[in-house]
Amino acid sequence: MSDAPPDAPWIEEYLSWLATQRRAAALTLENYRRDLRRLAGLAAGRAPQTLSATDIRRFVARLHGEGLSGHSIARQLSAWRGLYRWLIRYHGLPNNPVDGIRAPRSPSMLPRVLSPEQAASLLDAPVDSVLEVRDRAMFELFYSSGLRLAELAGLDIDGEHAGMDFAAGMVTVLGKRARRRMVPVGGPALEALEAWLEVRGQIVGASAEAALFITRNARRMSPGAIRSRLALRSRSVGLGVHVHPHMFRHSFASHLLQSSGDLRAVQELLGHASVRSTQVYTHLDFQHLARVYDLAHPRAKK
Known part of the structure; x- marks a missing residue:
């Protein structure tokens, strides 16, 4: 697969506009860069x-043939x-050659989720080091709380726009297109966060870093580093499945929806702009209506 050079002027100019005018997140910019290099x-x-x-249709046919x-082609077209x-x-371009062009349809794929038992085995595994307490x-x-990877990586300890409120049991995150939302945090998560803050200062230089989650070198955890630590944890507990950060988000949504049946509330908690994005989770059998967070989530209370 051939790519444009990293400094292709039109790519850099557009990404700069997205960053400054649309306040696109770093992970979003990274994805756009990859897709635009593919176009080039x-x-x-x-x-x-x-x-x-005609060129765009030919490109779509080539991607499909590869x-x-x-879903991947639709993301690139977007x-x-x-x-x-x-x-x-x-x-001053007169028209958009991508308008009206759709990706080939793929079979509908349901998101992979962990069972509550699998989630518990991963989360309740013993921890023996400062980094494992952080993990x-x-x-x-x-x-x-069903956070996106970029949302969790962007949290600060006392962030005005993205951080924890321990007294209220809430986390404020900066989501896609710089949309802020507040999400409840369950009891076990609050305890784990408090345990992490108790040992965070053992990392040299930690006090100078605003990020909630930091590396052994006192730098903000990158999305890639978080993925790697989750993969390591899932292997160490012998879960037998590849666990990625978004699987936690899928599990959060599915388990809440299964117990509560409140699609709109789950939409708000996930930060979906449209309920259509949330409807993928409605394959679950609804058991009974309950208070969406405190009563429904498997780890909302001790």
Whole structure:
């Protein structure tokens, strides 16, 4: 697969606009960069302004032929469509060649979730070091509050826009498109976070770093580092499945929805702009209506 060079001017200019004007998160920018480089690679040196709808359809056919899922192609088309909207608005391009082009349909895939028992075995495993105490706090918070990876990585200890309120038992996160939301934090997660804060100061230089979760070198945990620690924990407890951060988010949503049946409340907790994004979890059999968080979530209380 050929890519555009990292400093392709139109990619850098558009990403800079997304960062400053749309306040796109670092992980979002990383994904857009990858998808736009893919467009440039398919264009084989042609500027995006010279591409037609026929070219875009040809690119989609090539991606489909390479085995990319409809979902992956749709994500790339979304990134490309946004680029062209920007070109129309700021560079006078007359039309958007991506408009009206859809990705091939893929079979509907339900999100993979952990059972409450699997989640408990992963979260309740013994911890023997400062870093393992930190890891437990991160994973408890993932499952307790359904955070996205970038949201958890962006938390500060006393952040005005993204941080913990221990007295209220709430976490404030900065989600997609800089949307803020407050989400409840369950009892075991609060205990794990308090245990982490008690030992966090043992890391040299910790007091100078605002991030809630830091590395052994007192730097903010990156999304990649968090993924790696979760993979290590799932292997060490012999879970037998590959666990990724978003699986915790899926599990949070599915377990709440299974017990409460309150789709709108789960939508708010997840920070979905549209309920359509939340409806993927409605394959579960609803048991009974309950108070959405305190009574429904498997780890909301001790």
